[in-house]
Amino acid sequence: MSAPHRIVIAGGGTAGWIATCLMAHHWRDKPVSITLVESADIATVGVGEGSTPTLKRFFSDLNIAESDWMPACNATYKVNIRFKGWSPQNGPDSYSHPFISQPDAFTERPFHVNCHNRRLGLDVNVTPEQFLLNGWLAGAGKAPVAPTSFPFRIEYGYHFDSALLGRYLKRHAVSLGVNHIEGKIDDVITSLSGHITSLKLQSGEIVDGDFFIDCTGFRSLLLQQTLDIRFNPFSENLFNDRAAVLATPAQARLPVETTSTALSNGWAWSIPLSSRTGNGYVFSSAHLSDDKAEAELRRHLSVQDNEGDVRFLSMRVGQVEKHWHKNCLALGLAQGFIEPLEATALHLVQLSVEFFIEDYEQGNFSPALQDKFNKDVTERFSGVRDYIVAHYKLNTRDDSAYWRENRNNMALSESLLQLLDVWYRKGDFPAEIQRQNIQSHFGITSWHCLLAGYGIFPPLAKQQPGRGDLYKDNDTEAFFKGCLLNFPDHSAYLKDVANSFPAVKSSLY
Incomplete structure (x- = not known):
């Protein structure tokens, strides 16, 4: 030029x-x-907002230190998304989708194998967060930073x-x-x-x-x-077009995960910042009015009508x-x-x-x-749309027409239809993801987190071999408990960072 x-x-x-x-x-x-x-x-x-680990690469590429930007933006770490109440008829009240880190190279395949065996009727552990380091960090409230003596790359996002x-x-x-x-x-x-x-x-x-x-x-x-x-x-397959937003005070002990809780006609997020907690209710205006959405959000948060102002946002979903x-x-x-x-x-x-x-x-x-x-x-x-659509298609709630219509919706892409077909037919699910070449959107482990977290499995077989649970056989719990010893408490670590760089925050105002 x-x-x-x-x-x-x-x-x-x-x-x-x-x-x-x-x-x-x-x-x-x-x-x-x-x-x-x-x-x-x-x-x-x-x-x-919350991010994926992609934003970590952004700051690294620009040579911007976390100790510089995080205190300035009231940011916290994020290693996991916890989903509550999406599939109440199939399993536990909640499940996790942790970000994948380098130590998970030891446990991802055992997780995939256990999920396959559970699809065959074996009674094995298929709890996503127990197979992935960030699931353990979220459960223990640990910041995803470790000393150089723990030489593994940890992936994480942020709340900010x-x-x-x-x-x-x-x-x-x-x-x-x-x-x-x-x-x-x-x-x-x-x-x-x-x-x-x-x-x-x-x-x-x-x-x-x-x-x-x-x-x-x-x-x-x-x-x-x-x-x-x-x-x-x-x-046609993502019904939500509105969000009600309401901030509440910061939590005393800051979680290192985002929470997504299913409500009557959508879901509520909780994003913990160091200065406040961001909350919102994502819903379908065709199924719920703004007034009722606000009332339900306030009930969910135990916030009175005179506490805080709710604002509404319209969403135009598509591309x-x-x-x-x-x-x-x-x-x-x-x-x-x-x-x-x-x-x-x-x-x-x-x-x-x-x-x-x-x-x-x-x-x-x-x-x-x-x-x-x-x-x-x-x-x-x-690819991202299909993964999100699966959350709604596979729900097992029955408390409103909204959830039933999502479950009965057949406006699915050919890619998603093929994925679900292979899963239900007990086929080689990782091979199907590779065949479609969609690992760059959400990978094999992310899909297993979703399907296992929702409890998409057949009934257990009457005859059980009593062995073959790789979670137990490999003593996975001991492995991750040992890993946790290298990580500091999330809230305490953020406080130390903020106190070390007090001028950064004030210089922005």
Whole structure:
């Protein structure tokens, strides 16, 4: 490139600033200029979020220490998601979906084998969290950090205040040389070919660019409104379109997991931050009114009507037909959204940005690999959707029409139908996941956590061999109890980190 390649990002929020930081960092030695335009008048949706381990890689790639950003964003560690009340007729009241860490290489296959044997009728242990280190860390309330004498990679995510994180990333992006403009977009100007050429602000300022990133939220001002790219909803198999949000005080002992509790017409999240607990009720407006949702959420949290304000959010669940079209890429809510059950929103944003950086650069900053990119990102969205849909399809609740309609819903993808068919027919489930090549969405162990956690098994055989339980045979409990000795208490560790860096937090205000 003979002249600087001008990338303009429309909209801030967590998605916009993640994209800005990654591009500015990766292209710091190339003739690329990055400008982000945002308006203080447009509020972001963030309500206090949880992440997958992908975000851990984000901070590592940017060389940002946890001791720097976590206290600034009231962040806590997250190693697990606990699901309560989703399958009351099949098994325990709750089950866990832990993130997979390196020590699990010793126990993942025994977990898979035990699940297969349980599908054949054997009475063996198939409790997901007992086979995975992060399940034990969650149960013991341990932070997922260990001394160098425990030389294994531990994967984990975070809980954080999304508004504070956006503010933090803004400061970091500006330090990387990003141009930040505050202003409201009044018009999107296109050429005769339909490519975007500039953004016109209400102030009259014109922001020219060569490539544009749409981070304008559900309204998708650039990709959907200006370039007329169609949005494909997932409403036929994901019914939820509303969320009621209510914060409560921080917990005295901070959990290291997100909790998802099934309610009458959806589910409630609990996200523990160091400053407060984020709570919300994700529900279907076709099955429940806002007033009844608020009342049920307050009952669930034991919060009185005069305690705290509940706000409501609308969700547009689905994805755009093309994530990258002409010279515009949509990210975050502008590209699509899959309800927050497995905290995949920022995961999909980050993957999309990483894919784009690789494909755009490999294509010499041209649309040469646009079709490949769209195929890859669309497949990721579809794979995440199928895993989320399975949570609803396999539920065993019978307390409302909502849950029965989810269970009876047959609007399933061919991929999901084949997975469930192999599981129920007692076939080789890991081989089916590999055959479909969908390990990059949710892997073999994640699917086993879901299906075993829901108790999707036949009745036990009358004749039991009395052996063959690899959990017992391998003394798995002793292995993980030994591992736990290397990890500190979560709440105490966070307090030590925050006290060590008091200036970081105050400098953001």
